[in-house]
Amino acid sequence: MKAQQVELFVCPMASPSDTSGLQQLADAGKIKPDSLVALVGKTEGTGSHDDWGRVWADVALRDWTARFLRIPVDEVAKRVIFVLSGGCPGVITPHIAAVTREWVEVPDGESKPDGDKRLVVGRAGSEPMLPEEVGRMGQIRKVAAATRDAMADAGLADARDVHLVMVKVPGLTTASIKDAEERGHTVVSHDLTFGPEGAGVYANDAAALGVAMALGEVRETALSDEVIRRNWNLFSEVAMTSSGGEKRHGEVVVFGNSSLSRSSLRIGHAVTKDFIDAEGVRNALRSAGIRFQGGLPDEADLPNLVHVFAKSVIPGSDIIRGNRITLLDDVDAYQIGKALGGMLIASVTGRTTNYVSGGERNSHQGPPGGNIVAAVARVSR
Amino acid sequence: MKAQQVELFVCPMASPSDTSGLQQLADAGKIKPDSLVALVGKTEGTGSHDDWGRVWADVALRDWTARFLRIPVDEVAKRVIFVLSGGCPGVITPHIAAVTREWVEVPDGESKPDGDKRLVVGRAGSEPMLPEEVGRMGQIRKVAAATRDAMADAGLADARDVHLVMVKVPGLTTASIKDAEERGHTVVSHDLTFGPEGAGVYANDAAALGVAMALGEVRETALSDEVIRRNWNLFSEVAMTSSGGEKRHGEVVVFGNSSLSRSSLRIGHAVTKDFIDAEGVRNALRSAGIRFQGGLPDEADLPNLVHVFAKSVIPGSDIIRGNRITLLDDVDAYQIGKALGGMLIASVTGRTTNYVSGGERNSHQGPPGGNIVAAVARVSR
Amino acid sequence: MKAQQVELFVCPMASPSDTSGLQQLADAGKIKPDSLVALVGKTEGTGSHDDWGRVWADVALRDWTARFLRIPVDEVAKRVIFVLSGGCPGVITPHIAAVTREWVEVPDGESKPDGDKRLVVGRAGSEPMLPEEVGRMGQIRKVAAATRDAMADAGLADARDVHLVMVKVPGLTTASIKDAEERGHTVVSHDLTFGPEGAGVYANDAAALGVAMALGEVRETALSDEVIRRNWNLFSEVAMTSSGGEKRHGEVVVFGNSSLSRSSLRIGHAVTKDFIDAEGVRNALRSAGIRFQGGLPDEADLPNLVHVFAKSVIPGSDIIRGNRITLLDDVDAYQIGKALGGMLIASVTGRTTNYVSGGERNSHQGPPGGNIVAAVARVSR
């Protein structure tokens, strides 16, 4: 029987086109052309949609991967999933995390005790999504189906074993809106920004609800076009989603724990209760198996922490624990909100190489006002 | 014998001109015209020098204080020290803290056990400072003298009992530079911004070194014009300073603990070791007497925490614990840096009504890369 | 028979609360309590919705007006229309323009030759507008009705004599959206920003189409909820509109020329064909009667120019005369777009005290890609 052995390597980047960290992993044989399944990172730059740091990083990383896998650049997407989140404001170190998956032979039926499940990953592509489906039930259902496929690919049957689902889906563009309307359809929004009524957030949130539906976090009967970005009590605790106009299909990567895994890593997650909830971040680390001396992490506890993936969605309310904040009025709330999430995580992990995406206001990714935090830890002997 | 009884009240503000919180304190008799010594707060707005939120708040608070004290507006400055820090990016609630001091009769010689020192405050004005002295030894010496006077006014003899010194000094303006140069003098900078060579930061840092000299944190022989904003190993752990072009004198308010005090409050302080050091913030709370169950604060520990005063100076280096951050490259690093400090404090105090000023790059306020945090706690019975 | 005599005075402001220019006009008897009909100005500050410069200016100007008219502050709105546009980025001088209207007795039937029409103003309030009407036909129709009333008040019968219509209408707020939805109605948008799908721009554009309908620029049969912010070929060439959540009624001020007027001023207007069309600005000045030596204005031509009112709406396309610009990608396009309009006007008028509002993307105020410019000139003897 084949069992997964998953590894995750974090490489700080000195510039948007710095692939030296990946090359060192390749030279050391830690990542192999047939084991690399995903590259997930934070790129420096403006973080807005004309973020040339992110675009340049995407070009440089795909070029490197094509050379590494010895395939044409335009086939890279079929082999390796790229999740690049632009913008490293504040204390977020630009970095790329390489996820590898190898298959090892194990005696049939042999599995670790249930208390010692380990990291597995699975991936799947979705059916093509039409522009009129973006941000609506069509997108929700297709993401839900792809999420189930990715769980199967990961060998995960129980939704409770899923701790992180990264999803990329098509958004809208001037061209795709024109296409839909010429075919007599409406679209969810003509706002191409990530503002509160923007097509980008509708796509992200439909994707999040698709994950929630697949994992049973939200019943399908509770879902409709009308609840998207309206009923914030419907959400996923593990979905991190992004959207891009250029894509036609959705892509899903599932991270979970399985008793069949032979990885030395474990993943866990938690949600923060509000925007300043450091305890929620600590709970995510605990969920991954990190134990704190005396209740809070110190240097001695953290070597086994491999990586953290977190969202930093801005709350919809300007009240935190009874007091007013002015974040929602900041013209650059998008960037500051992301920076604040980076500080909240770094103040707990004691490092700046954390994956923190977000900045948008309100989301079905995580509970109202709170955010998702997933942590990967090395199982200490 | 007279002993001090000091109180501190924190009032969130709903807008820059909101004085309702102060009025409620006045109506309740908690602040009296002859007991109000200082108003220290954070005002919402841009935080830059054309911050109309701060200017409007200053006008509204002085008007209110003049009416409350029944004196002309232009005499308010002689009676009450105003420290208004502009800009509440992120999770900093706009608020004003009223500091009151009353004198109570106590039997001569009677004093609390040394282990139970309580909050006292003292204030003093400095000699006039000439533009050619700004950001130089002249300003350092005059702030040092005023700091000693304020310690005397507080009844503090031992520098170790001083936990926070707030200072306001003159900066430079086009007019005062012209005046100095016409008299044949040079000035420290023609840059009127708070950039790394700006007159504003030179004034702030000279003030900080003045406090350090008065408290013996830095020997006078180690000081000269050349070390200001050059030798970062010279610093104060308790000085929070600001500068304004319009002023001619410096103003100093000292907060410390004394065995002669009859206050129910105690102050403490600590410094963070770097920009993400939440433990440094916790140490400040511990220093003020807050005890944490299980090592880190939870809701049960925090009712006795009255207020926190913190700096958020941006580090001079772009490396934090071995990894690069891009904060120093952010065009809005000034605002983001302030916002990040607000999050670091709020993630520990569990509230957003914290006084956090800063955003400038490098300072003699606090150690290289680290920042000052002072906390005031109610002594639990 | 009564004829109008309208004057317009432009006062630069040294700070948001500077009313000294108005006071000088009052002291000189140029504006009288019963002749002041409108205050229209640009205020310094961020220009975004937490623009404390604008809010402070509004408070200060209403206080001054209440004292000047000897009425309570809350009655000022009934007597004088305030149009304060926030944000003076670039080369727009903060200023307030006072519009006065006096009635003079003239022999019945006597009127100026048709070629010598002069400035008249008229004003009217609209029916109350419900939140569900904002940005929809309901708002269009009520603005159209108020525009007709304001024309009547101005003594204008022919739409061709109308050169500027300033309109303020209610926008949406969290509270008014809740109210509408509790009564079973939908609202045009949940986005409270001025983004492309924001409630603010929908309200502004419905108001503009209301003016267009009243003036016959657009036929009522061509209008419906569906065309608002969709069919940009429907627009007004004279409507400048703004919206605020706090209002319940619309307010309209019409500026035009009448042969019955005894003013020494004349108004004219034109539209620019695109974002860099200085000739369009010159055409507006020509329309008001300014003659240029040698085809373009020089200092000798401009003394008779009293004031310019212009919009600077960002084009919906990123192509200008065949070449791509990146303005639409700028995160601060709103502010830069306003600043660019200020430069376009100032480069023609040779002064910086121009009223330039805008920054939003696309509008029914003016043709696609172009903007409205109205000019008031003193008729040279």
Added chain:
Amino acid sequence: MKAQQVELFVCPMASPSDTSGLQQLADAGKIKPDSLVALVGKTEGTGSHDDWGRVWADVALRDWTARFLRIPVDEVAKRVIFVLSGGCPGVITPHIAAVTREWVEVPDGESKPDGDKRLVVGRAGSEPMLPEEVGRMGQIRKVAAATRDAMADAGLADARDVHLVMVKVPGLTTASIKDAEERGHTVVSHDLTFGPEGAGVYANDAAALGVAMALGEVRETALSDEVIRRNWNLFSEVAMTSSGGEKRHGEVVVFGNSSLSRSSLRIGHAVTKDFIDAEGVRNALRSAGIRFQGGLPDEADLPNLVHVFAKSVIPGSDIIRGNRITLLDDVDAYQIGKALGGMLIASVTGRTTNYVSGGERNSHQGPPGGNIVAAVARVSR
């Protein structure tokens, strides 16, 4: 005898890495490996020093040039001078202008009538510049010498024939400051920004004064370290300069007119008298030989205009023609100032493909408050 034939081709860029325009010129034989002397352009991006759009464009353009010239990338700098100005806010189209120079044989002594001088270019490198020379007399003198060399290379003897001098010089870096101080020298500034006391603007301004000295615009005896960024009455009307920390030598490109040239192009220049002076821009076009029907340019006049190079330095004063502007207070004055210059030029040229650099406050490039505008026109038959 050899005579120059100079051409200039403007290629809009669809993205920072778009070299398709240059490739088309190469395919059409309009630019040849041995005729390409300079690439001067505007790149889209933030315009600040972490402008990844500019960095990516620089990498892509050098790669293309290396392939085109069939030389290693690190030898490109010796053959072709790159001047890439980052940031296209507002109405500045990202573009690259290719300057080519060919030598044609002409009968000795034959020269065009003096009234018909045509475009020539010349280039030169400077002596190495030490960090302690940056922003001081050392840099001024070395730029002056290189400017004379470049004039000789262009075949220009009379400074009045020089209409544009583009200069790139070394700035300061943390490393070069350390180097200078370890050798016992001081540096002009520790501020590495382009703020008013920043090393970047000192380097730019020393370079500008070097050009002014070479052309006799300023006498050498009037120059000293003390006047740099102090005495604004010393300036060049033709110097456009930039600085970069990584460089060790200065580079100079001179554009002028010569009766020996066989080019079909002519260059001219003028300066604006203040920040809104469109007439100054028109004068530059007139200086290049463009004639306007009726005093101002219209479509019919502009086909012969090939390109415009302009600075947009922010004035040191906040008063324009007697009225206050708030530009100097804008936190993003650097970007807005650049955008405003772009609009001023575009409003005259009727196109957006103009080279406009600047944003810094005050400069010896151009007169106090005004800016330099150079124009290249095709000589109409």
